[in-house]
Structure formats: structure tokens, C-alpha cells
Amino acid sequence: MEEILLNKPGKKIILLGNEAIVRGALEEGVNFVSTYPGTPASEIGDTFSKIQNSKFKIQNLYFEYSTNEKVALEAGIGASFSGLKTLVAMKDFGLNVCLDALLPFLYTGTKGPTVIVVADDPSCHSSAQSEENTRGLALLAHIPALEPSDPQECKDFVKLGFQISEKFKIPVMIRTTTRVSHQRAPVKLGKITKSGIGGKFIKEPKRFVTMPPRVLEMKKELLEKIEKIQEFSEKNSINKIKTQKLEIKNLKLGIITSGISFLYVMEALKELNLDLPVLKLGFFYPLPEKKIKNFIKDFKKVLIVEELDPYLEKEIERLAKEVNCKLKVIGKELIPEVGELKPEIAIIALAKFTNTKYKIQNTKYKIQILKRFPQLCPGCPYWFVFSAIKKAVDTKKVIFGGDIGCYMLFGLPPLNIQDYLFCMGSSVGIAHGIKKATKQKLITFIGDSTFFHAGIPALINTVYNKSNPLIIILDNQTTAMTGHQPHPGAPKDKNPIKIEDIVKACGVKNLKVIDPIHQKEFINTVKEFLNKKEVSVIVARRPCKFVRT
Amino acid sequence: MLIVGTGGQGQITLLQILAEAALSEDYNIKTSELHGLSQRGGSVEVHLRFGKKIFSPLVSQGKADLILGLEMQECLKACYFANSKTAFLINKYIVPIPLQKPLTEKEILKNLKKISKKVTLIEAANICQKELGTNIVAGIYLLSLASFKKLIPLKPVSILKAIKKIIPEKYLELNLKTFNLAKT
Secondary structure (H helix, E strand, O other): OOHHHOOOOOOEEEEEHHHHHHHHHHHOOOOEEEEOOOOOOHHHHHHHHHHHOOOOOOOOOEEEEOOOHHHHHHHHHHHHHOOOOEEEEEEHHHHHHOHHHHHHHHHHOOOOOEEEEEEEOOOOOOOOOOOOOOHHHHHHHOOOEEOOOOHHHHHHHHHHHHHHHHHHOOOEEEEEEHHHHOEEEEEEOOOOOOOOOOOOOOOOHHHHOOOOOHHHHHHHHHHHHHHHHHHHHHHOOOOEEEOOOOOOOOOOEEEEEEHHHHHHHHHHHHHHOOOOOEEEEOEEEOOOHHHHHHHHOOOOEEEEEOOOOOHHHHHHHHHHHHHOOOOEEEOOOOOOOOOOOOHHHHHHHHHHHOOOOOOOOOOOOOOOOOOOOOOOOOOOOHHHHHHHHHHHOOOOOOEEEEOOOHHHHHHOOOOOOOOEEOOOOHHHHHHHHHHHHOOOOEEEEEEHHHHHHHHHHHHHHHHHOOOOOEEEEEEOOOEOOOOOEOEOOEOOOOOOOOHHHHHHHOOOOEEEEEOOOOHHHHHHHHHHHHOOOOOEEEEEEOOOOOOOO | OEEEEEOOOOHHHHHHHHHHHHHHOOOEEEEEOOOHHHHOOOEEEEEEEEEOOOOOOOOOOOOOOEEEEOOHHHHHHHHHHOOOOOEEEEEOOOOOOOOOOOOOHHHHHHHHHHHOOOEEEEOHHHHHHHHHOOOOOHHHHHHHHHHHOOOOOOOHHHHHHHHHHHOOHHHHHHHHHHHHHHHO
16 A cells, blocks of 8 residues: 555556556545445545555545445535545446436536546446446536546546546546456556645535526536537547558558457457557547547448447447448447457457458367356355244245345355345335235345445335335445445444434334344244334344454 | 466465566566455456556456466366466365365366366465465465466566565565475
8 A cells, every 4th residue: 555655756566447546636636535335446445545544644635435426426526616626436336326416516517626436347247237338327417538448547547537627627537347447557656746725615606506597507508618628638649549550541441449448459459460540539528529530531441349338339420421421330240238348359350340360269168167156255144144034934935125235145046035136225115115016025135334325215215105024234334245344334433323223213113133143033033023014124233254353 | 367266265466466576577467357246255267467568458268378276166167268278277276166066176187188288286275284384375385386387487586576565564474485385
């Protein structure tokens, strides 16, 4: 950790993409950082947390783990309105949670420069629920979005993001993916700037209040800003053409790509011994349309290499109609729309695109391979909960709701007790719907951090609209899955907001806090609560074995 | 190269050591790893590429020069990245897969030798347990050995320097002992 704080401009050190994001913010003198942990974004907050809890603590820098991403962004908006340099970090689904706050933030714009880092997880390595592409949300919100390819760019783009935000008074999104956030490579350090002093909120209702009719004026102002940023994007060197050939004019083929896909394209060109012009887009939104038009105007065919949905491909098809209507735009014919890109996929696509002969190593060896599922750790307190449930009920007859956390593994063999799984906090909301629709027995699980994140409004709804699921809050006193971050029920200063107090205050009458190691009590309570006419809650409290002191 | 095994075997620490060692020898480096759900006791595979000019952090299908296996069954999964010239350096260690009959050592080696002749099984876990009282450092042993055997084109002294940089003070002595054990 000391290394990330080295103030030796020009020195190269190895950083994880997420650490490079932190370094970029430190070089810009960031004042305020908020986040909710989520893979593959967690190390951004964790690195700030480590710095601020160490002897290297940075003056005038505030960091918090917020209760959820929406609150994290709202806190960031408040800091920005008060003039602070602000960074908010989250995983892809986090952006869905805070979308409600994000859209008006584009209308008001920033006061203190603000960067929002969002990490997508193509192939869902550490994400249930969906294979999301947050580039679509950038379009929806009209937020300028930059896509780095490697740790060096993570640092550089965060810095550029702050500069764009400062110049145009608009939040800027940095969109990474797992293979960027969790990529290590040497990064050339710049100078760490001291964070400026505390903020001051100056009343400017015209700027910060989105009431109609002002709101439509604000939308117009936003679109005007975007036009100016597009001009900026046209001239900015993060959208660049890579080729060894001096004259692009005589070439018939070209490639357009961005983010991690750029690295696979370059690897493929090296592997195939080809030299084609490659336009690497650092800006996803707004796109440098003139630069793209100029790039494609003389080609016969262009290959668009991008992961997941064909956002670039569609835009480029549109631009081609204006400058080169005969151009063949090829994308998803050769590049899959599901799952992350891999170097071999890029190699095969480029070989087909250029009619180059290439034989990929056949690795369909006739060997026996066993499938290894992730498991609850040995000594995990959730094993006790599982064991009690198995003894208390016929698991075939009861419906089991799942939520986001280590206990998602209840859905995998050998446990197999999970009948639905959606997004943070949803287990309770869906349980209420099922209980309203049927007479079947239902037990739903939700973790402690997840309960604070999004479970509370759903719990109030079950009480208010009267249904009777049995909700088991798995309280292991930490946000375990993402790397043991603290939460309101298990803060660093040992002054917790007690989950049982919240549950009581929500109007739940059937409530027990049980250490699941007391199997008999747990089993009897499950049996008893399943027959109640009103909602019941068991707080299964036993710390994760990694936080036990 | 790839380092494969199960969650908690220290793949990311090994990756950090290798990346530091490669940087000290002025190579271009890229690595890739996974965190979170994918780590919980499941298979963990990390990638490291270094050379003159490196773009992709991921090794391509069938293109690995070296596969460092911390667990034997996981080596079979890594065969997606192997060709007939790929070297396998394997820890003699099997973590059973729940509800499944584990493959025997013999079966695994037979399978691997169908693909490459360069398969070396090392009693890393046993040696470390016997000499140092713990097999947690089996990965460091294997990595050091790979450098001494020139399976990784990085000087042992670079690996040693990187171990000193990456491993926390508390565990450094044990890891240095492991490095020296691999030397003999």
C-alpha cells in the first residue's frame, strides 16, 4: 500500500486496474470518495479504506462505505455541490440502483469535479442476475463515458475524467470490465496533488433544483454541453488510430474497437502478422463522429470488435450511411454477444475478416474433467443455518428465496435450497408477492449487508400489506462475499445499528435473534414461525470465520 | 503462463511476485485474475504474460508455455491453454470435489501426458509440510523451483527480490526458507 502513495513521478510500479483508478484520483487531489462494495469494483473502495485507516492517512480526503450505491452517489452529489472533488465507485448493478439519482445529476451538472467508476462483469464471473452492459445506461443518462483498456489508462482516464468534469461541469463515467479492473501491469506514476480544503455549499437554486419548467431548460443545457464535449472528444488523443502504415487511404480494411477488446485486437494482429489500421475509441459517449467518419470513408469493410451488445456497431452503421454507403460494417457476425471476449475469439474473427489462413490449436483433448463448484468455506456459520433448515422442514415442500451474498451458494450442490434469485434485497419483495399469490410455505434468506442495502423497504411492505413469509437475516457481521467490508450493523467503531431494532421498528412481532450453533432452538423457531399468520424474522447471528476475533 | 488451483491457494500472491520479478527484468507485463464469488473454494485460474510487447492479459487457447498446477485435477481444466510443448509443473496435491469421486494421481498424469511430454510432478506440499511444517507455501516452492529449473525465464535472484517485496514481514522468513528449500 505504501507503494501506491509513492510520490515519484516517472517511476513505474505494478498496479491492479482498480488500484490505478485510486492512484489517478490521488494524483488529481480527490476530496470525497464513496462506494458500495461489489466485484469487480471492490478494490477501489478497499484501497481508499486501507489508506485512510493507516498512518499514511491523507488530509482533506473523506472515504465511506455507503449503505448502497444510490446513497453513495447521493452523498457524492452533495459533496460535489459543496465544491469537493468527488469519486463514486460501484459494480454494474450498482448503477441500476442509483439511476434515479444519476439522471437528474446530469441535468444539474457538477460543482466539484465528479467521476463515477462503474465496473462491468462480462461472463458473470462474480455476478448473478444478468450480464449487464452499462454502456447502455451511459447513453440513457447522457453521461460522458470513457473506456480504459489497461491499468495505465485506468489512471490516465480517471485524471482526464476529472479534467472533463471540471471544464464542462458534468459528471464523467469511467466504465471498466473485469479484465481491466483485475488486470495488473506497470503504471507510470505522476505527481500526487494535495487534496484541497473543505467544501462550502453556496445557494444556487437555479442550478441544483430540477423543478419544472426549469427541468426542460436543464435538459437543453445538457445536450448543448454534450455537443461541446463531442468537439472535445474529436480532438482528444484517447481516440486514436494505430497503424504502422503512413497512408491509410489506400487500405480497404479497418478495425474499430475500445476497452479490453482493443488489447485482444492488437494481440490478434500480432499473431496473424497483419498491419491494419485500428481506431481505438477512448470515448464511448459522446463518440467522436467526425473522426470515425474520416476513418471509415474510404474502406470497403470495417470490423467492430466490442464485447456484449453492438452499441458501437449500430452507431457506425449510421455514420457509414452518411459518408460511405457501400461500407460493409461487420460486428456481431464474428464477435459473440454473450460472454466476454477472449484473445482466441479476436484472432479467429480477424482471420475471417481478412481471409487469412490460421489454424487455432485444437484443445478438445479426450480427457476427463470434473466440475468444481464454489463452496461455503469450512467453518462458515451458514452451514449451521442450512443444517437446521434441513431438520426443521421438508425442503421439497417449502419455497426458498435467495439473495445476493455468500449464501447464493445455497443454490448449488450439495445444498440446493434456492428457488429464485434476483437482485439485492429482492428476496423479501418477491417473497411477499408469492405469499399473496399462494398458500405455500416460504422461507427467504437475506444477508446483513444486503438487508441494509435494499431489504428494509421490502420488509416494511410485507408488514404494511400483510403477508407472512419467514425471513432469515443471515447476520455474519460483515460484507463477506466482496472482501469483508464493514456495514452499519458491523461498523469499524463497534457502535452498530442493530438489525433487530430495525426489524422491530418496521412492525414485525415475531422476531428472534439466534446463534445458529444452537440448533435445537433454531429448528423449533423455524417450525413455530412458519405457522404464523404474520411475517416473522429470525436474525441468525454468528460472525463469518474471517472476522471472528 | 497460468497458475491454477482452488480458492485460497495463493495464486494472486504468486502472480504479484512474478509480475514484480518480470518488471525488475524490464519486461512488458500483463496479468489477469478473478475475485469475489469465483474465489469461494471453486477453481481459480490466473494468467501472466510477459515479453517484449504484450497486449492481452489473457493467454490464448493452446498457447501456454507453462502451467503451474497447485492442485492436480485443476491442471486438467487448464489443458484448454496447453499444446504439445506446454510444460506442466504440478504440486502433488488433490482437493476432493464434493459428491464426486476424485480422479487418481495416475489417471491425471496419464491424461496430461497424452497432451505434453513435459509433465513434472513435484511433492511440493509434502516437502513443505515435512521441512517447514506447513504446505501453505507449496506455491512459493513450485514457483522458486520453476525459476531454478529455468522453466520461467526469470532469474532466481529476481524472484527472491520480489518475494521480499510482496510477502508481508510476518510471513517473510517462512517464504525465504521455502525459496532456499527449492534451491537445494
